[in-house]
Amino acid sequence: MNNPFLSHNSIISSLGFDSASVVEGVSQEVSGLKLVDNPEIAPHPLYTSLIDPTLLQERFEALGPQKEYTRLEKMMLLALNGTVAPAQLGLTERVGLIVSTTKGNIDLLSDQDAFPRERAYLAALAQEIKDFFGFKTEPIVLSNACVSGIMAISVAKRLINEKKFDHVFVVAGDLVTPFIISGFNAFQALSTEQCRPYCKTRSGINIGEVAASVLITKNPKFEIDGSVEILGDGSCNDANHISGPSRTGEGLYRSIRSALREARLSADDIDYISAHGTATQYNDEMESIAFDRAGLAKAPLNSLKGYFGHTLGASGLLETIIGMHSLRQNTLFASLGFRELGVSLPLNIIKKTTAKPIDTFLKTASGFGGSNTAAIFKKMKG
Numbered sequence: 339m340n341n342p343f344l345s346h347n348s349i350i351s352s353l354g355f356d357s358a359s360v361v362e363g364v365s366q367e368v369s370g371l372k373l374v375d376n377p378e379i380a381p382h383p384l385y386t387s388l389i390d391p392t393l394l395q396e397r398f399e400a401l402g403p404q405k406e407y408t409r410l411e412k413m414m415l416l417a418l419n420g421t422v423a424p425a426q427l428g429l430t431e432r433v434g435l436i437v438s439t440t441k442g443n444i445d446l447l448s449d450q451d452a453f454p455r456e457r458a459y460l461a462a463l464a465q466e467i468k469d470f471f472g473f474k475t476e477p478i479v480l481s482n483a484c485v486s487g488i489m490a491i492s493v494a495k496r497l498i499n500e501k502k503f504d505h506v507f508v509v510a511g512d513l514v515t516p517f518i519i520s521g522f523n524a525f526q527a528l529s530t531e532q533c534r535p536y537c538k539t540r541s542g543i544n545i546g547e548v549a550a551s552v553l554i555t556k557n558p559k560f561e562i563d564g565s566v567e568i569l570g571d572g573s574c575n576d577a578n579h580i581s582g583p584s585r586t587g588e589g590l591y592r593s594i595r596s597a598l599r600e601a602r603l604s605a606d607d608i609d610y611i612s613a614h615g616t617a618t619q620y621n622d623e624m625e626s627i628a629f630d631r632a633g634l635a636k637a638p639l640n641s642l643k644g645y646f647g648h649t650l651g652a653s654g655l656l657e658t659i660i661g662m663h664s665l666r667q668n669t670l671f672a673s674l675g676f677r678e679l680g681v682s683l684p685l686n687i688i689k690k691t692t693a694k695p696i697d698t699f700l701k702t703a704s705g706f707g708g709s710n711t712a713a714i715f716k717k718m719k720g
Contacts (some may be wrong), residue, residue, distance in 0.1 A: 341449070341567040342498045343718060344491070345560045347552040347659045348420025350413050351646060352387040357396055361663040364671050367691055369543055369645050371532050373656045380519045385532050387647050388514060389413060396603035403470075408453060409442050411466050413549035414511040421551040425560060427505060434503035435477040437464040438490040438510035440651035442481070445515045460508020467509065473719060475503075483705030484614070485573070486510065487550070487654030488713055492571040494554040504557065506592075510652035511549035516519055518545055518650070525581060527605050535615030535641035535673060536687055538680030543616050546647030550656045561718060563668035566611075569603065569698070571713035572596025578708045583621055587628025589710035590702060594632045597700070597712040606631035609696035610670055610688070612661045614703050616648050621704065626681035634700070640688045644674030654703040654711070661699045665717040668695050 348356060351365035363370065370387040379386070391409070398412040401419055414437075422524060427433060439460065446458040456462055463603030464477035487510045494506035512518075522528050522543060529542035553560060554568075570718045574596070584590075598604065613625055622708030629635055640658050649656055664671055672691045679685065702712045 341569060342554050342556050343561065343564050343565045343567045344662055345555055345562050346421045346425045347549065348417045349656060349659055350389060350417045350549040352389055352546070353645065355393065357659055357663065359630050361436040361660055364642070364645055364660060365669065365691060367672050367674055369532065369674055370649055371546065377518055379514060380402060384528060384530065385544045385647070388512050389547055393606060397549035408446065408457065410511055411463065412445055414467060414509050415470050417511065418467065418471065418507060418509040420435045421507060421553050423610030425553050427560070429471060429473050431474045432504040433473065434493055434497055435468060435473045436480055436506060436508045437467055437477050437488045437654040438480045438486040438508060438651050438655060439463065440481060440483060440486055440512050441518060443598045444517050445513060469601065476518065481651060483707055483709050484650055484653060485703040485705045485709045485711040486651035487656065488658060488701055488703045489573060489711045490655060491554065491568065491658060492573065492713060495568045495571065498554065499555055500531055504608050505553060507551060507553055508655060509549070509551040509706040510655040511572055512547060512650040512652050513578035514545055514547045529617065532675055533617035533643050534677060535617040535643050536679060536681055536685055537676050538678040540617040540622065540680060544643065544647035546649045548649040548652045550652055550659055551654065552659060562660050565718045566662050566665060566715040567718055569714045569716050570597040570599065571711065572600065573711040576708040576710065581706050583704055584690040584708065585624065587624045587631060589708055590625065590628035590704055590712070591631045593710045594628065594700065594702065594710040597714050601714045603714065608634060608637050608700045609697060609698050611637050611639040612699055612701045613639050613641050615643055615673070617643060625680050626683040626685050629685060630683040633686045636686050638670050638686050638688050640671055640673035646686055654701065658701050661701055661715060665696055665699060670694050670696065671682050
């Protein structure tokens with residue numbers, strides 16, 4: 339085996355505070371989205387997934403912090419601890435750290451005095467994470483809209499293949515804040531109902547919050563039950579619009595083709611697709627075109643946004659980890675909320691959670707500014 343692989347992993351979300359609990363919720367088709375009426379978040383009720391602040395504080399205090407940390411920092415530190423601790427890997431100069439986020443501590447720019455405004459810088463967030471665990475190398479911040487989480491895996495793969503590091507920890511996280519909600523509201527993209535990706539009756543996006551982490555390495559010593567190889571990846575910016583996706587799916591199509599080429603696979607070799615699926619009119623339509631162009635219209639496909647909402651820069655990592663568990667359990671998880679196909683080209687939407695032998699999956703993500711990333715993962719036989 340010459341490919342880097344994903345090993346120990348952890349998820350902090352509204353469905354649980356470890357990967358196993360979260361995946362169990364998904365397997366039971368339980369949504370972490372709730373109708374929230376909180377004027378401090380939005381002027382009207384909306385569906386979102388929020389991490390329980392009391393439980394978050396309790397779990398974080400168990401780590402024995404020596405100073406005060408922001409809400410996002412607590413989420414990300416707790417998630418990363420869930421990967422660092424079981425790995426028992428000495429943090430030498432050969433161990434890298436990638437921090438993936440879209441907005442970071444954006445909430446610190448509001449009127450409050452608990453932390454200096456400079457803490458809102460992404461570099462400051464990464465430094466806090468580095469110092470908490472004692473990483474010996476400078477952290478890499480990856481913030482490329484909503485492809486950040488999956489792109490961080492691609493970057494880690496390259497750093498390991500280029501022998502910059504032997505192991506890389508990736509941690510991703512984003513918050514639900516009034517800034518984020520108001521931004522998507524300005525686009526008229528928010529739904530007043532639970533989101534329904536690819537559905538004829540879809541009416542927009544839900545925003546959620548999550549933190550997740552994973553260890554990426556080539557060392558077989560760190561292989562676990564459920565590890566997956568990274569066979570190939572690709573990223574392409576279609577330069578279509580600052581917020582609107584290409585109508586032809588060009589960037590996503592090219593990303594998928596690049597990933598297939600590197601993996602030396604054909605479209606028929608993909609057992610299922612963990613797609614982006616935000617439930618907006620233009621994104622879902624664009625994806626149907628890109629998948630059709632890539633010969634993937636028949637591949638079983640889901641979007642996990644019905645469980646968590648769109649968790650921005652953390653979504654790609656979150657959904658990849660759930661994909662790992664999907665392969666391990668030989669289970670296709672339902673695309674929650676889907677009723678009737680509402681895009682112009684065929685998609686094989688997973689309507690019910692189903693047991694099926696699966697070995698490979700394709701993870702895709704698309705984001706503002708025309709960014710697109712695709713990566714292919716394969717079950718390790720151990």
